[in-house]
Amino acid sequence: MKLDRSFYERPTLHVASDLIGKILVRRLNGRNLAGRIVETEAYVGPLDLACHASRGKTARTSIMFGPPGVSYVYMIYGVYFCLNAVTEAEGFPAAVLIRAMEPLDNIPTMRALRENPEKDTALASGPGKLCRAMSIDKNLNAADLSGRVLWIEDRKIETGRIETSPRIGVDYAGEYKDRPWRFFERDNPHVSRPR
DNA sequence: GCAATGATGCACT
DNA sequence: GTGCATCATTGCG
Numbered sequence: 001m002k003l004d005r006s007f008y009e010r011p012t013l014h015v016a017s018d019l020i021g022k023i024l025v026r027r028l029n030g031r032n033l034a035g036r037i038v039e040t041e042a043y044v045g046p047l048d049l050a051c052h053a054s055r056g057k058t059a060r061t062s063i064m065f066g067p068p069g070v071s072y073v074y075m076i077y078g079v080y081f082c083l084n085a086v087t088e089a090e091g092f093p094a095a096v097l098i099r100a101m102e103p104l105d106n107i108p109t110m111r112a113l114r115e116n117p118e119k120d121t122a123l124a125s126g127p128g129k130l131c132r133a134m135s136i137d138k139n140l141n142a143a144d145l146s147g148r149v150l151w152i153e154d155r156k157i158e159t160g161r162i163e164t165s166p167r168i169g170v171d172y173a174g175e176y177k178d179r180p181w182r183f184f185e186r187d188n189p190h191v192s193r194p195r
Numbered sequence: 196g197c198a199a200t201g202a203t204g205c206a207c208t
Numbered sequence: 209g210t211g212c213a214t215c216a217t218t219g220c221g
Contacts, residue, residue, distance in 0.1 A: 041213070050213070060206055078203030080214050097213060128214045169213050200218075208210080 002151045008068035012087040012094040016042035017183050019085070021159030022152050024101055026134040033110055033134055035101035035124055036157065039184040039191045041167045043084070045094045050173035053093030063142050064093035071150060073131070073141040080128030081137050085145055085152070099168075099182075100125045102190040103133070110134070126192040161186045168192070 003022065008015055017040075025034045043051035052074070053061045063072045064086055072084040072095050084095035101124040103110050110123050110133040117123060124130040131137065136150070143150045164180040171177055184191045 043213075052213080055207085058207070074206090074213090075204060076212060077214055078205070078212090082213060084213090099213085126214070167213070172212090196221100198218100198220085200216100202215095202217105204212105206210105206212095 002146050002153045003069075004146050005067070005069035008085055008087050008145070009089060010087065012042045012044045012096060013181065015085070015087045016040045016096045016181065017162060019096060019098070019152070020162050020183055020185055021157060023104065023155050023157075024098060024134070024152050025105075025150070026136065027149050028109070028135050031106050031109060034105035035103045035110075035130075035134075037098060037100075037152070038102050038188045039098075039100035039182070041097040041099055041183070042087075042181040043095050043097065044181065045088070045092055047176075048094075048173070048179075049176045050167060050170035051094065057093070061093060064095050066090060069145050071140055071143040071145055073136060073138060073143075075138065076128070081131040082127040083131055083134075083136050083140075097127060098130060099127045100184070100190055100192045101130050101133075102188065121189045123190075125190050159185065160188065 019040050053064045067090045070086045083098045086095050088094045103123050114133050124133045163186045165182045166178045167182045
């Protein structure tokens with residue numbers, strides 16, 4: 001069943017941890033591309049210097065100030081997109097970055113979107129790769145995560161042990177750079193490699 | 196193997 | 209004009 005707004009309207013660290021093992025689904029051309037989320041990162045409000053919203057409300061970050069259960073998609077390095085789920089009560093700007101996924105349904109379509117990498121563990125083992133495999137771009141910014149195009153559901157699949165680590169690529173975030181706000185399933189080969 | 200690097204759009208200063 | 213919540217490729221040896 002689809003997760004609804006109440007799932008996201010909670011402390012961001014809880015949402016980030018609880019998203020591990022949930023199923024991300026993208027409806028594309030009459031097919032459902034789906035995968036099991038195995039890695040996330042929490043970006044927690046105005047004080048977290050790694051959170052885009054810590055610089056205030058702008059055109060890009062305004063979505064994080066809105067209601068939870070909505071997507072926040074942005075372009076990075078001019079090449080890739082990153083998918084987030086907006087969390088917490090309206091007015092508190094926070095989100096969870098979906099960093100990696102274990103492909104489940106319609107894998108051949110995802111392989112084609114990724115231009116046929118050698119190994120399935122390379123299909124969605126990173127935020128940019130995941131968006132490419134799921135055909136997620138700027139058009140899906142501000143999408144309702146309980147909607148008909150993009151959603152996250154619970155299939156009651158057993159989840160492995162969850163580990164934490166500092167977030168990746170946020171060395172600029174001062175005292176916040178070492179917060180253990182990255183969550184991933186232990187021993188899962190679809191987790192992104194540390195850079 | 197691994198470190199270094201280029202690609203490249205765009206939000207924000 | 210600057211710098212990025214990345215990734216694939218190069219070039220070393």
